[in-house]
Amino acid sequence: MYVPLRVQQKAYQAEGVNLDFYRDYNVSWNNVGIYFANPGSINASTVLPCNETALMSHDLMTTYTKLTGDWAGVVIDSSGVVSGKCFDEHFWYSPGCRDVPQSCLVWFTAGNGWGMSEMLVKATIFNMPVASVVASSFANYASVPNDLTNLMLYWWVPDPTFLRLSPKRITFPEYDPEAWKTGDARSASRDISIDKHVSRDFSSLAPEVEEFLRSFRVSLNIVDEIMLDQLDTGDSDFDVACRWLKSNEQTWTQWLPEKGKCFSVWDVQ
Helix, strand or coil: CEECHHHHHHHHHHHCCCCCEHHHHCCCCCCHHHHCCCHHHCCHHHECCHHHCHHHCHHHHHHHHHHHCCHHHEEECCCCCEEECCECCCEEECCCCCCCHHHCEEEEECCCCCCHHHHHHHHHHCCCCEEEEEECCHHHHHHHHHHHCCCEECCCCCCCCCHHHCCEECECCCCCHHHHHCCCCCCCCCCCCCCCCCCCCHHHHCHHHHHHHHHCCCCHHHHHHHHHHHHHHCCCHHHHHHHHHHHCHHHHHHHCCCCCCCCCCCCCC
């Protein structure tokens, strides 16, 4: 869950509210919806109707109601199938703004509702004024937030899609793996590490290459810098990477193995 930097700065300058912490969104204390786009700002042609999204998942919505007790946010048909209640054909409104939809802030996602099971639980338990909606295509997912610039986003990093918005991740309680196994997603989602893997005998086959890989370190800031360069120039991956290498020799030369260094080589059975 991410908030664009521009929105965060506007709220902080006006009220000293950071918007990068989940409790900042509790409607009992703050009316942060005024800093975001509301449902009326969304062009219906760019989003999916509710019946084409994860809101129609019986398992998802059953888990949601068991965790939150929000039966007003679901519909149960004659056969007992539970689905999310649809508002204005495209949205699901959290209890924090359900009575006054124009006070809802739009949380924008894609696919059939990436992160939906997580967001619905968080919005209700933490009393956040959220209107969840799903983009009708990845092209709309990428373009609508960049046009409006004031949507709460489902996003991941590293990724260039919303990089120009400089989104800041919203902090939730520390990831609780046991709770998540039961569908209780009120805590933060699990971070996924980006790791390096080589064969067991790689150190004997190519010790200098293995040492280079061990030393290779690229921070997220560097990755963002490279992706922004590509966004600005439209150049190929190769050209952008080459330009970075030429401008940052002092960084990548530290990854190279020391000349003349001896390596211990042994056979791996």
